[in-house]
Amino acid sequence: MLEIRRFETVLGTNAYPGRGILLGKSSDGTCAVIAYFIMGRSENSRNRIFVEDGQGIRTQAFDPAKLVNPSLIIYSPVRVLDQTTVVTNGDQTDTIYDFLKQGRSFAEALRTRTFEPDAPNYTPRISGVVAPNGNYRLSILKSADGSPASVHRYFYEYESPVNGEGHLIHTYAGDGNPLPSFDGEPIRVGIYGTIDTFTESVWRSLNEENKVSLFTRFINLKNGAVETRIINKNH
Numbered sequence: 001m002l003e004i005r006r007f008e009t010v011l012g013t014n015a016y017p018g019r020g021i022l023l024g025k026s027s028d029g030t031c032a033v034i035a036y037f038i039m040g041r042s043e044n045s046r047n048r049i050f051v052e053d054g055q056g057i058r059t060q061a062f063d064p065a066k067l068v069n070p071s072l073i074i075y076s077p078v079r080v081l082d083q084t085t086v087v088t089n090g091d092q093t094d095t096i097y098d099f100l101k102q103g104r105s106f107a108e109a110l111r112t113r114t115f116e117p118d119a120p121n122y123t124p125r126i127s128g129v130v131a132p133n134g135n136y137r138l139s140i141l142k143s144a145d146g147s148p149a150s151v152h153r154y155f156y157e158y159e160s161p162v163n164g165e166g167h168l169i170h171t172y173a174g175d176g177n178p179l180p181s182f183d184g185e186p187i188r189v190g191i192y193g194t195i196d197t198f199t200e201s202v203w204r205s206l207n208e209e210n211k212v213s214l215f216t217r218f219i220n221l222k223n224g225a226v227e228t229r230i231i232n233k234n235h
Contacts, residue, residue, distance in 0.1 A: 014174055016172055017171070019170060021087055024136075027163055030222070106155075143181070166189050
């Protein structure tokens with residue numbers, strides 16, 4: 001049985017988890033819970049903010065004059081299709097959205113993708129999808145121990161989520177050169193409080209120097225009503 005951990009401890013003891021997705025259910029059982037954060041070590045990675053885009057969000061350069069090579073840092077992390085929410089750390093959001101729109105599956109979409117082409121890190125692609133009933137799925141696509149020739153695809157499904165619990169997955173096990181990829185199953189974590197206390201706790205947990213932006217969302221499981229919060233370090 002996986003231990004239920006505090007996300008404050010998981011994130012607070014890791015100077016560079018990279019980008020992360022947390023999916024779960026509120027402690028009172030009324031809402032599906034989503035959190036997505038990005039971090040950065042380079043000036044280019046830190047030069048970003050989250051902005052609302054319809055029912056989802058996209059990344060945007062805080063200072064367009066400083067933007068370099070936008071291919072891996074400008075994308076739509078969150079999109080919504082018929083009350084199904086897709087959240088990822090890259091342009092695979094669009095791949096998943098398009099496949100779901102065609103009546104195809106989350107896994108089918110990700111079988112067409114691999115890790116990011118950012119040698120020597122080969123950053124994993126992490127993805128999640130939340131159904132209207134609160135069930136959720138997570139995935140990570142990784143290189144085989146840093147080999148660009150081999151991809152490992154992992155899929156996790158969570159039905160009838162438990163109140164006050166969620167699962168956290170992020171790109172890096174910690175800081176380093178090259179950056180070590182996340183390893184093992186998504187981390188089982190506790191979820192508690194209102195969207196505001198939850199958002200504040202996640203933001204405080206992230207390394208002050210490296211954190212860039214945070215998105216959180218509570219989705220009411222009875223009526224589909226949505227509450228969203230966005231925090232950008234760059235104002």
